[in-house]
Amino acid sequence: MPAGVQCCPDGGIVQCQMPREVQAEQLVGCAQHYGVQDQRVQIPQHPVPGQFTEAEMRAAIEVAEMEGLPSAAHAHGASSIAAAVRAGITSIEHGTMADDESIRLMAQKGTFLVPTIIVSRSVLDNPHLPFPEYVLRKSRIAAARHKEVVAAALHEGVKFAFGTDAGSTGNEHGEQAREFGYLVEYGLTPMQALCSATINAAELLRMKEDIGSLEAGKFADLVAFDGDPLEDITVMTRPDLVMKGGVIYKREGQPVHFPLL
Numbered sequence: 001m002p003a004g005v006q007c008c009p010d011g012g013i014v015q016c017q018m019p020r021e022v023q024a025e026q027l028v029g030c031a032q033h034y035g036v037q038d039q040r041v042q043i044p045q046h047p048v049p050g051q052f053t054e055a056e057m058r059a060a061i062e063v064a065e066m067e068g069l070p071s072a073a074h075a076h077g078a079s080s081i082a083a084a085v086r087a088g089i090t091s092i093e094h095g096t097m098a099d100d101e102s103i104r105l106m107a108q109k110g111t112f113l114v115p116t117i118i119v120s121r122s123v124l125d126n127p128h129l130p131f132p133e134y135v136l137r138k139s140r141i142a143a144a145r146h147k148e149v150v151a152a153a154l155h156e157g158v159k160f161a162f163g164t165d166a167g168s169t170g171n172e173h174g175e176q177a178r179e180f181g182y183l184v185e186y187g188l189t190p191m192q193a194l195c196s197a198t199i200n201a202a203e204l205l206r207m208k209e210d211i212g213s214l215e216a217g218k219f220a221d222l223v224a225f226d227g228d229p230l231e232d233i234t235v236m237t238r239p240d241l242v243m244k245g246g247v248i249y250k251r252e253g254q255p256v257h258f259p260l261l
Contacts, residue, residue: 057087070206072114076142078102085111091204093163094119096142098149107156112204114163115150117143117182122170129170150186160188161204162197177237180229190230220246 052060061071065088072091073084078099081092085105091112092098098106106113123131123139131139153160160183164176183193202212210219222243227235242250249256 054083054087057084057089061088068206070204081106085109091161093165095149095153096120096146098153100152103149103152103156103158106153106158110159112159112161112200113150113153114161114204115146115153115183115186116163116165116179117146117150117186118171118176118179119165119168120146121182122168126170131169147186150183150188154187154192159200159203160192160196161201162193175237177239180233180236184233190233193233194229194236219244 057073064071070090071088072093073081073089074093075081075084076094076096078097078101081095081098082102082105084092085102086109088109089111091114092106093114094116095102095106095113105111120139120142123129123135124143162179162183164179165171166173166176180190180193180197183196184190188196199208199212202208202210205211211221212218214222220243222241223239224241225235225238226240227238229235238253239250240253241248
């Protein structure tokens with residue numbers, strides 16, 4: 001994600017590369033209508049300062065909360081993660097270089113971790129892709145630390161939600177379900193991985209009344225598989241049936257084609 005204030009009023013991304021006081025004002029404005037996204041990145045060998053102060057984030061998050069909207073911080077570095085959590089962020093996306101303090105804070109505050117393990121692993125697990133050496137080196141560092149972070153977060157009782165950052169090279173749309181395998185490889189049980197994409201994600205989005213579980217009165221959104229993901233989590237990459245709002249979009253592993261009106 002690019003730097004600056006980001007919001008998506010019409011499906012696009014508005015980037016605000018402008019003076020600090022204007023960025024802060026725009027951030028609050030975006031929060032009023034679209035929720036909050038913040039990117040605060042630090043990589044140990046090449047530290048980059050967070051792009052918003054804790055006070056600025058807190059102001060935006062307060063406005064988002066008034067509107068009943070969740071907030072998300074795209075954060076890799078430990079100090080930036082801690083600042084976002086203290087400010088009241090709903091979820092941390094990535095969390096790659098979190099330390100013990102920031103992980104404990106997340107557990108105490110009930111902050112969700114959306115680890116997106118697939119990002120670094122898509123680089124490392126696709127040797128045929130022409131990534132430069134510095135990208136491979138950074139991905140190796142990130143993947144090693146990320147595994148430790150996930151284990152520590154599990155130990156502290158941090159809540160996990162499912163996300164993939166799909167669209168980056170080697171991490172294509174339609175292949176996001178590979179994240180389930182990575183979550184299990186990094187220490188989650190298959191059930192914990194499944195819950196991260198269902199009931200936990202619904203809680204993060206504040207939509208538990210409508211989605212996240214199969215209950216009377218909720219949206220008829222479901223996926224069916226020829227296999228048991230509790231025995232083999234890779235089953236999740238091979239859906240047989242996909243239903244959204246009671247309408248079947250995939251049957252026997254094949255898309256259902258609808259006539260054009």
